[in-house]
Amino acid sequence: MKGGWLRIYAIAYLVFLYLPVVLLPLFAFNDGTVMAFPLKGFTTQWFVQLAGIEALHGALLNSLFIALVTASLSVIFGICAARASTRYTFPLKAPIMGAIMVPLVLPEIIVAVSLLVVVVQVFDLPLSAWTVVAGHTLICTPFAIAILSSSFQGLDQSLEEAAIDLGETRWGAFKNIILPLVSPGIVASFLICFTISLDEFIIAFFLTGAEPTLPVYIWSQLRFPTKIPAVMALGTVMLVASLIILSVAEYYRRRGIARVGGTDSGGFL
Amino acid sequence: MSIISLQNIEKHYGDYHALKDVSCEIAEGEFFSLLGPSGCGKTTLLRVIAGFEDVSSGTVLLGGQNMAGVPANKRPTNMVFQSYAIFPHLSVAQNVGFGLRKAKLQPAQMADAINEALEMVGLAGFGERAAHALSGGQRQRVALARALILKPKVLLLDEPLSALDKKMREQMQTELRRLQRQVGITFILVTHDQEEALIMSDRIAVMFEGEIAQVAPPQDLYRRPLTRRVGEFIGVMNFLNARQIDVSDGTVAFDIEGLGEAKVGPDQLPEGARAYLPVVGLRPEAFTIVYEDPKLRSQRIVEGEVLDLSYYGDMTYYEVKLDGASAPVTISMKNLTTRPVLERGTRTLVSWDEGSLVVFAA
Amino acid sequence: MTTDARRGLALISPTVVYVLLLLAAPLAAVVTFSFWTQDFLTIDRTLTLNNYREAFTDPIYRTLMLRSLTISGVVTVVTVVLAFPIAYFVSFQVHPSRKALWIFLITIPFWTSYLLRVFLWKVILGFNGVLNSGLLSLGLIDEPITFILYNANAVVITLAHAFAPFTILPIYVALEKIDRSLIEASQDLGESKVTTFFRVTLPLAMPGVIAATLIVFIPTIGDYVTPRLVGGPNGLMIANMIQTQFLKLNNAPMGATLAVLAMCAVTAISLVFVFFNRRYLR
Numbered sequence: 001m002k003g004g005w006l007r008i009y010a011i012a013y014l015v016f017l018y019l020p021v022v023l024l025p026l027f028a029f030n031d032g033t034v035m036a037f038p039l040k041g042f043t044t045q046w047f048v049q050l051a052g053i054e055a056l057h058g059a060l061l062n063s064l065f066i067a068l069v070t071a072s073l074s075v076i077f078g079i080c081a082a083r084a085s086t087r088y089t090f091p092l093k094a095p096i097m098g099a100i101m102v103p104l105v106l107p108e109i110i111v112a113v114s115l116l117v118v119v120v121q122v123f124d125l126p127l128s129a130w131t132v133v134a135g136h137t138l139i140c141t142p143f144a145i146a147i148l149s150s151s152f153q154g155l156d157q158s159l160e161e162a163a164i165d166l167g168e169t170r171w172g173a174f175k176n177i178i179l180p181l182v183s184p185g186i187v188a189s190f191l192i193c194f195t196i197s198l199d200e201f202i203i204a205f206f207l208t209g210a211e212p213t214l215p216v217y218i219w220s221q222l223r224f225p226t227k228i229p230a231v232m233a234l235g236t237v238m239l240v241a242s243l244i245i246l247s248v249a250e251y252y253r254r255r256g257i258a259r260v261g262g263t264d265s266g267g268f269l
Numbered sequence: 270m271s272i273i274s275l276q277n278i279e280k281h282y283g284d285y286h287a288l289k290d291v292s293c294e295i296a297e298g299e300f301f302s303l304l305g306p307s308g309c310g311k312t313t314l315l316r317v318i319a320g321f322e323d324v325s326s327g328t329v330l331l332g333g334q335n336m337a338g339v340p341a342n343k344r345p346t347n348m349v350f351q352s353y354a355i356f357p358h359l360s361v362a363q364n365v366g367f368g369l370r371k372a373k374l375q376p377a378q379m380a381d382a383i384n385e386a387l388e389m390v391g392l393a394g395f396g397e398r399a400a401h402a403l404s405g406g407q408r409q410r411v412a413l414a415r416a417l418i419l420k421p422k423v424l425l426l427d428e429p430l431s432a433l434d435k436k437m438r439e440q441m442q443t444e445l446r447r448l449q450r451q452v453g454i455t456f457i458l459v460t461h462d463q464e465e466a467l468i469m470s471d472r473i474a475v476m477f478e479g480e481i482a483q484v485a486p487p488q489d490l491y492r493r494p495l496t497r498r499v500g501e502f503i504g505v506m507n508f509l510n511a512r513q514i515d516v517s518d519g520t521v522a523f524d525i526e527g528l529g530e531a532k533v534g535p536d537q538l539p540e541g542a543r544a545y546l547p548v549v550g551l552r553p554e555a556f557t558i559v560y561e562d563p564k565l566r567s568q569r570i571v572e573g574e575v576l577d578l579s580y581y582g583d584m585t586y587y588e589v590k591l592d593g594a595s596a597p598v599t600i601s602m603k604n605l606t607t608r609p610v611l612e613r614g615t616r617t618l619v620s621w622d623e624g625s626l627v628v629f630a631a
Numbered sequence: 632m633t634t635d636a637r638r639g640l641a642l643i644s645p646t647v648v649y650v651l652l653l654l655a656a657p658l659a660a661v662v663t664f665s666f667w668t669q670d671f672l673t674i675d676r677t678l679t680l681n682n683y684r685e686a687f688t689d690p691i692y693r694t695l696m697l698r699s700l701t702i703s704g705v706v707t708v709v710t711v712v713l714a715f716p717i718a719y720f721v722s723f724q725v726h727p728s729r730k731a732l733w734i735f736l737i738t739i740p741f742w743t744s745y746l747l748r749v750f751l752w753k754v755i756l757g758f759n760g761v762l763n764s765g766l767l768s769l770g771l772i773d774e775p776i777t778f779i780l781y782n783a784n785a786v787v788i789t790l791a792h793a794f795a796p797f798t799i800l801p802i803y804v805a806l807e808k809i810d811r812s813l814i815e816a817s818q819d820l821g822e823s824k825v826t827t828f829f830r831v832t833l834p835l836a837m838p839g840v841i842a843a844t845l846i847v848f849i850p851t852i853g854d855y856v857t858p859r860l861v862g863g864p865n866g867l868m869i870a871n872m873i874q875t876q877f878l879k880l881n882n883a884p885m886g887a888t889l890a891v892l893a894m895c896a897v898t899a900i901s902l903v904f905v906f907f908n909r910r911y912l913r
Binding site: 158162164177 | 319321340341347348350352356358367368370371415419
């Protein structure tokens with residue numbers, strides 16, 4: 001068999017990766033509140049329970065709102081920066097790009113703390129969903145730039161020049177040629193930013209106001225053993241939802257590649 | 270009347286001087302080539318004409334109009350890009366019709382125009398194909414149709430054949446030439462391939478390091494290169510050290526190393542030159558290996574030794590060290606069954622054509 | 632300035648302004664705060680190094696800082712060493728048509744909520760957890776093992792899991808970029824498979840390994856959730872103390888000082904690491 005020992009190791013590694021994930025649905029459908037084996041029996045009561053928790057619904061809506069705004073802002077900032085850096089040369093380009101990418105190499109707690117200091121101590125503003133959006137956009141923008149840069153990088157610059165040569169304006173060439181060609185990158189970066197924001201805990205924990213985000217809500221529930229099965233059910237729902245989103249995104253990405261005649265090189269990320 | 274007039278064009282990129290005082294007139298309906306090694310500024314000059322590069326100083330007149338401040342999308346020029354720049358997300362017909370959007374045609378008229386353009390480049394019936402499913406040659410035809418459909422005053426071609434294989438390239442050279450005669454539009458071709466420029470152009474501008482070295486029709490360029498560098502770049506040229514020994518009545522006498530004395534008449538001398546380089550040029554075909562009876566030996570025959578040879582089937586190129594010369598010369602001979610191919614080390618007689626001597630201004 | 636330069640600057644300016652306002656300015660504020668002191672409910676705005684003095688002398692802070700660095704270091708080494716063979720396997724031994732599937736398989740677990748993944752490790756490693764009950768029922772152990780939860784070991788295991796895809800992917804990308812004919816050339820020139828790996832493959836994969844190392848090391852220093860959930864009192868790290876200072880003790884200046892120190896430590900170690908790699912691996 002090809003691979004031999006490496007293949008065995010790879011399979012063991014996959015088991016390690018999937019160990020916690022497999023437990024999630026197991027305990028979500030387990031008819032008992034103790035997180036231990038042996039399992040007690042099958043139940044869907046925890047999923048039913050989810051529908052009745054109003055605090056959860058509020059947190060979910062709050063998180064979705066934050067993720068939507070964050071992803072939109074990050075993609076816009078990302079398009080500006082990625083386009084500027086791949087198409088133009090300008091003074092101080094390297095330090096500017098470096099500064100924009102800094103949040104990528106900063107522990108999130110530092111971002112959280114520094115924003116907290118400014119919002120609360122310096123300006124004495126109330127914390128709200130918007131302060132979380134501010135923090136999330138900061139950490140998502142570098143991801144959007146990274147994904148979009150590779151989309152813009154792959155474009156032949158003469159495509160834009162050809163459109164201008166054929167009578168389009170600069171903006172027309174961008175809208176009709178560049179944007180359609182990088183749209184898979186835009187969709188991908190939007191979904192990545194959306195997911196990062198939805199799952200982010202530390203910044204939300206520090207900057208959220210009276211209305212918690214979903215991870216902050218989950219965190220508050222983890223202290224109460226009786227609430228945990230419902231959290232497991234929630235986690236299962238979220239996992240399934242993100243896998244569906246991911247599949248849709250992958251489908252569009254492949255269609256985008258097929259449309260421009262490229263060859264598929266690897267999956268998401 | 271010239272359709273394009275370039276007047277004292279200068280272009281700087283920071284410290285880099287890309288175009289140095291370039292002036293040139295290009296006639297209407299002409300197939301004009303910009304030829305030079307990579308980095309000589311030929312593509313920059315083409316992009317200046319297209320409007321993709323600003324000039325640092327100088328004037329571009331197009332059809333008598335000053336192009337300063339006119340953006341690329343408003344100029345009566347269209348370009349075939351080196352990469353062809355076929356929009357990958359559009360069909361062939363959408364690519365070809367891309368520039369017609371502004372013309373506000375009826376859908377039927379638009380379709381007719383597209384079909385006509387596709388027919389012209391030999392792609393009739395390809396309209397609905399996806400652009401990315403085309404071969405290199407087909408992409409190039411789409412790029413041509415897309416530019417020609419707008420009936421530009423000047424078509425600009427940026428190394429359009431460099432991505433094709435040899436056979437395809439030769440076919441496209443003939444076809445481009447035919448197309449240019451058919452539409453009657455001025456074509457400006459950028460190329461680094463001297464053979465391609467010679468085959469296709471009415472006139473060629475040879476560029477080195479941001480300057481135009483010579484503008485001439487292909488035959489003149491080959492036979493009368495103005496500078497040593499142009500002679501070296503176009504085809505093969507032998508350079509022999511020569512001492513100027515006499516000037517009288519516009520005729521100059523040289524003592525050429527390995528060949529002896531020769532007189533060069535006024536029509537063969539570079540125009541307006543006051544002094545000449547101590548070197549003369551001779552093409553390989555200006556020499557002939559002498560196979561006849563050595564008794565026929567005349568004044569214009571010298572002796573030498575074959576150092577090396579390259580056999581090409583129809584031709585043989587010999588490296589011959591002429592007696593008294595410091596470096597060997599290259600001699601080309603057509604292979605005939607009656608003439609044996611000489612071996613290395615053979616001593617041979619060589620005749621040469623005085624009328625082919627090229628003299629360079631100092 | 633050329634037109635291109637102006638266009639580029641105009642285009643990038645919204646992003647730059649955002650980063651300046653929401654990152655540069657706040658970081659400057661944190662640095663300023665670190666030189667102030669908390670005086671019960673008000674902040675004493677005289678500039679002083681007292682916080683730093685306290686951070687270096689008080690054993691609590693020192694222990695937490697050193698522990699954070701140690702745990703991050705161990706996590707980084709463990710994660711990268713465990714991940715490299717997987718990246719190598721997928722890049723070199725998996726058939727090209729199945730590579731995307733493998734990468735997909737590796738990334739799927741990470742679409743589970745981060746909090747829940749960490750929490751589930753607590754469930755796995757706990758006294759009555761999955762691991763212990765499994766081992767007990769198999770008869771491999773007589774009583775539950777306890778050295779794997781609520782200590783640094785648990786933090787290392789959990790973080791190694793959390794950062795797995797972030798290490799595998801950069802290494803995989805670097806390995807994919809290696810021209811396969813280089814491997815053949817090396818073997819043609821007389822190297823064995825093993826020596827080829829060390830003389831050709833590994834040096835060429837180094838950029839990916841370095842990226843992976845930094846990607847793990849930097850965020851783990853500031854990780855809050857994992858030490859809190861599975862670390863126990865002896866597994867807590869500097870982020871937990873920063874949080875305590877800010878949100879529980881209401882001592883923002885001390886929290887700021889610890890944040891600045893953590894930031895400096897991360898930057899210094901990362902730079903040293905990158906420098907040594909440049910120096911010795913070229």
